[in-house]
Amino acid sequence: MSDQPDRPDHETYGFVVVSNRLPVDHTVDDDGQVVWQHSPGGLVTALEPVMRANDGAWIGWAGKPGLTFEPFENDGINIVPVPLSEEEVQCYYEGFSNDTLWPLYHDVISAPTFHRLWWESYVTVNRRFAERAAEVAEKDGVVWVQDYQLQLVPQYLRELRPDLTIGFFNHIPFPPLGIFSQLPWREKILEGLLGADVIGFQRADDASNFSRSVRHLLGYATTRPYIDVPVDDESASLSRRGRRVRRVVAKHFPISIDSAGFEELARRPEIQARAREIREGLGNPKTVILGVDRLDYTKGIRHRMKAFGELLADGRLSVEEATLVQVASPSRERVEAYMDLRDEIELTVGRINGDYATMSHTAISYHHHGYPREEMVALYLAADIMLVTALRDGMNLVAKEYVAVRHDNDGVLILSEFAGAADELRSALLVNPHDIGGLKNTIMRAIEMPRRDRVTRMRALRRRVLDNDVARWSAKFLEALADVRPGHRIAAPPKSSSTVTSSGQASSAQAAEAAAHRIAVRTASSASAPASGSAAPSSETNA
Ligand SMILES: O=P(O)(O)OC[C@H]1O[C@H](O[C@H]2O[C@H](CO)[C@@H](O)[C@H](O)[C@H]2O)[C@H](O)[C@@H](O)[C@@H]1O
Numbered sequence: 001m002s003d004q005p006d007r008p009d010h011e012t013y014g015f016v017v018v019s020n021r022l023p024v025d026h027t028v029d030d031d032g033q034v035v036w037q038h039s040p041g042g043l044v045t046a047l048e049p050v051m052r053a054n055d056g057a058w059i060g061w062a063g064k065p066g067l068t069f070e071p072f073e074n075d076g077i078n079i080v081p082v083p084l085s086e087e088e089v090q091c092y093y094e095g096f097s098n099d100t101l102w103p104l105y106h107d108v109i110s111a112p113t114f115h116r117l118w119w120e121s122y123v124t125v126n127r128r129f130a131e132r133a134a135e136v137a138e139k140d141g142v143v144w145v146q147d148y149q150l151q152l153v154p155q156y157l158r159e160l161r162p163d164l165t166i167g168f169f170n171h172i173p174f175p176p177l178g179i180f181s182q183l184p185w186r187e188k189i190l191e192g193l194l195g196a197d198v199i200g201f202q203r204a205d206d207a208s209n210f211s212r213s214v215r216h217l218l219g220y221a222t223t224r225p226y227i228d229v230p231v232d233d234e235s236a237s238l239s240r241r242g243r244r245v246r247r248v249v250a251k252h253f254p255i256s257i258d259s260a261g262f263e264e265l266a267r268r269p270e271i272q273a274r275a276r277e278i279r280e281g282l283g284n285p286k287t288v289i290l291g292v293d294r295l296d297y298t299k300g301i302r303h304r305m306k307a308f309g310e311l312l313a314d315g316r317l318s319v320e321e322a323t324l325v326q327v328a329s330p331s332r333e334r335v336e337a338y339m340d341l342r343d344e345i346e347l348t349v350g351r352i353n354g355d356y357a358t359m360s361h362t363a364i365s366y367h368h369h370g371y372p373r374e375e376m377v378a379l380y381l382a383a384d385i386m387l388v389t390a391l392r393d394g395m396n397l398v399a400k401e402y403v404a405v406r407h408d409n410d411g412v413l414i415l416s417e418f419a420g421a422a423d424e425l426r427s428a429l430l431v432n433p434h435d436i437g438g439l440k441n442t443i444m445r446a447i448e449m450p451r452r453d454r455v456t457r458m459r460a461l462r463r464r465v466l467d468n469d470v471a472r473w474s475a476k477f478l479e480a481l482a483d484v485r486p487g488h489r490i491a492a493p494p495k496s497s498s499t500v501t502s503s504g505q506a507s508s509a510q511a512a513e514a515a516a517h518r519i520a521v522r523t524a525s526s527a528s529a530p531a532s533g534s535a536a537p538s539s540e541t542n543a
């Protein structure tokens with residue numbers, strides 16, 4: 001156990017976020033210049049505004065193997081990179097994280113692979129992230145660990161720095177006991193997570209699945225939302241069974257987006273003009289249907305194409321009436337299941353377009369590309385129907401973004417009941433994507449829905465998304481952390497991002513303020529870092 005020295009010889013922070021991915025990826029452009037590009041996925045979308053509002057540090061991997069960087073500042077965020085070797089990218093990231101845990105935690109839609117070597121790499125990398133967090137966290141600080149790639153970090157970090165308050169948030173589903181039990185290292189994963197003070201999940205079902213696994217596999221007592229973890233510490237509190245325990249909270253905190261930020265973009269004239277241009281480019285079909293996903297087998301892209309293709313085949317739709325725009329942003333491209341999926345989808349797009357497209361209208365406008373936020377907002381504005389058909393999804397922020405930008409109160413959201421967002425967005429048209437007949441009927445219902453009904457539904461959806469934004473999510477999580485360690489001084493500053501709710505109130509600010517009253521706010525020490533975006537690689541490494 002190495003407690004943080006009172007005066008470390010490097011920058012430390014009162015609030016530290018640890019995630020596999022940093023908000024920026026290291027890329028090199030055609031002229032050989034280093035460009036820090038926005039990283040893919042919802043985790044980054046959600047955490048960026050939280051980090052911008054707080055003077056903390058973000059620890060993570062820069063998305064390329066073999067590179068080491070000094071800490072730097074990018075766009076107002078202090079970045080502390082953790083290196084991964086080529087072998088670790090293969091075994092820890094592509095292997096254990098994305099070919100073992102990802103399919104296992106998403107209903108085994110694809111078969112998970114179990115390799116002992118991958119597990120060993122996962123352990124090694126989790127230790128490295130924990131050690132880096134132990135170095136940069138201020139005494140009595142808050143460390144907030146993110147997602148399934150880092151489930152052992154809370155335990156290792158607690159061993160290294162018992163003074164810290166540790167949170168963990170799982171962005172993907174937590175599977176039912178029957179599925180989780182397949183994992184050869186299941187107890188180790190549970191023990192790893194239980195190093196945290198608060199373990200957050202997207203849905204109430206995820207939290208219940210986790211508590212049930214703890215009860216059955218570790219035999220610890222659970223009383224929702226608490227889990228009593230036995231400890232060898234005479235100062236720890238006594239449980240009802242007379243054992244010394246540390247009390248951990250496991251509950252749901254549905255993640256969200258910077259709703260006001262998205263709405264603000266949608267009100268810009270140039271983005272509205274771009275939306276019109278997109279529709280014109282598609283030949284002005286009566287209805288534009290939009291899908292936006294990482295190219296991932298959990299997203300049900302095949303199912304939605306099957307449904308759309310059948311509607312064209314049945315003659316219930318024509319390409320003049322409806323175009324499906326599918327953005328499939330590149331993801332995990334070296335994992336076999338993702339390569340197979342890409343082949344299958346692109347074959348399907350080719351077939352459907354070959355059969356039904358005309359010289360003036362395409363059936364599916366397919367884009368294997370990652371777009372910047374402004375273009376995403378223009379696409380959302382251009383779309384009459386947003387089609388989210390995930391077979392299983394932690395949350396699905398795309399659904400919330402679509403709602404946030406529709407300040408005209410128009411547009412229809414079709415949402416899979418297997419996406420976490422379906423727990424909150426009950427006024428969407430909810431679908432079971434496995435039921436292709438039902439999906440086809442729902443698409444037709446959305447196309448034919450009278451404006452009055454569309455507006456009623458969209459208004460209700462917007463209330464949810466504007467009131468429950470990402471600042472409120474982080475404030476609630478940090479508040480739960482503060483409650484778990486009463487009397488313990490927490491150095492996290494939970495400031496809010498600027499947000500106005502549908503009712504015109506500063507909801508996130510209020511939530512954050514409430515949290516702030518319960519937490520002794522202390523300003524984190526500031527980072528001395530190279531100028532914004534100017535980090536230079538200090539060495540090549542095979543970490
Ligand atoms: O980092 P990658 O391997 O490229 O993957 C991108 C991210 O995908 C996952 O996102 C999840 O988090 C979202 C926000 O909570 C949620 O809406 C979505 O349902 C999840 O799938 C993954 O969990 C992240 O760790 C990845 O960075």
Ligand SMILES: O=c1ccn([C@@H]2O[C@H](COP(=O)(O)OP(=O)(O)O)[C@@H](O)[C@H]2O)c(=O)[nH]1
Binds near residue numbers: 045329371373398
């Ligand atoms: O071309 C794209 C495709 C997606 N996204 C963003 O990626 C995130 C996807 O998050 P979601 O929770 O829907 O799914 P995930 O990819 O995290 O599983 C959303 O913020 C999208 O706006 C983006 O910026 N550009």
